[in-house]
Amino acid sequence: MEWQTYGRRQVYGSPWVEVWLDDVDVPGIGRIDHHVIRMPRPSVTSVVTNDVGEFLLLYRHRFITSRWGWEVPAGWADPGEDPAAAIAREVEEETGWRPGRVEPLVEYDALAGISTMHFQCFHATSCERVGMPTDRSEAARVEWVPEAEVAKLLVSGQVADGPSLAALSYYLGPHRLAGV
Template sequence: MEKQHLDFTEKTISTKPIFQGKIISLQVDEVALPNGGTATREIVKHPGAVAVIADVGGKLLVVEQYRKPLERLQVEIPAGKLDGGEDPAEAAARELREETGYACERTTLLHSMATSPGFADEVIHIYVAEGLRPGEADPDEDEFLSAFALTPEEASQAIATGRICDAKTLLAVYAWQRYLTTGTWGV
């Protein structure tokens, strides 16, 4: 059975800005629905982000930091938001260096993912870093974290116990574990 291609496009009638912050903004759009009706959509606008998978001798570089929205410490791969017009590959290398101290010779895009497309336009670009060299971390002044490396078993345990629960890190761990067993990156 062939899938029918229907046009479910919602056309914007109006946009009302609600909040403008340092990182995100919130707007409410009135949209025209495909059936002729109208609806409102609450939309979080975000500049986008990068995240980095970095393997050091068969261990995955991660950082642990407090995440206020969850009110707890989280283990995540190094990541951060894009600064206006910044090249994502360069941002990935920058975030890796700032959060872990590691510099890399190159980054390769693994995947770009929409984090919550039901209400936000944020896209995270996940890179694989290669040619790693250790150095000194230099996190942002309001960023408090510790960097360390996990074995595949430790990463699986961190997922099982909820220490790793964010989508980008879950995707990264599964892609990294696949790479370790098959020699290919994939999601």
């Protein structure tokens, strides 16, 4: 059953997020105004690994949830910017490490029932240290974390950020099981 859309109007907009009311006909329910959060720019994340089995993670505070936790590098692609180039830029800005290789890992829709938020996740390797992070607001610490410790962080809830949880879990699970 497919919903029919009759129109939409913007309630709020900024370069980061837009809120719309879509006039939709929901089968079995009828016509309603459905809130939709649209993201004007593509979201990118990356699992960054080195050749000794470590993962490059950021430890940071998120004011909205008032929570500290570990995250993978992430950000937005600028208009017209290639997503792989965008995540390479974000990794360098946030960590001070420049990826030598960036390959697609997985794509997913984070909140498909209410948002257009679409994540493209990459796997970055062969990183070279180029200096301190240029975006100092991103993390309190940037560390290479051994794989066994990453698994413990995931299980203990210390990786609570959705994009980070999805990226790391996918990499350690289905990606590995598929032998990619």
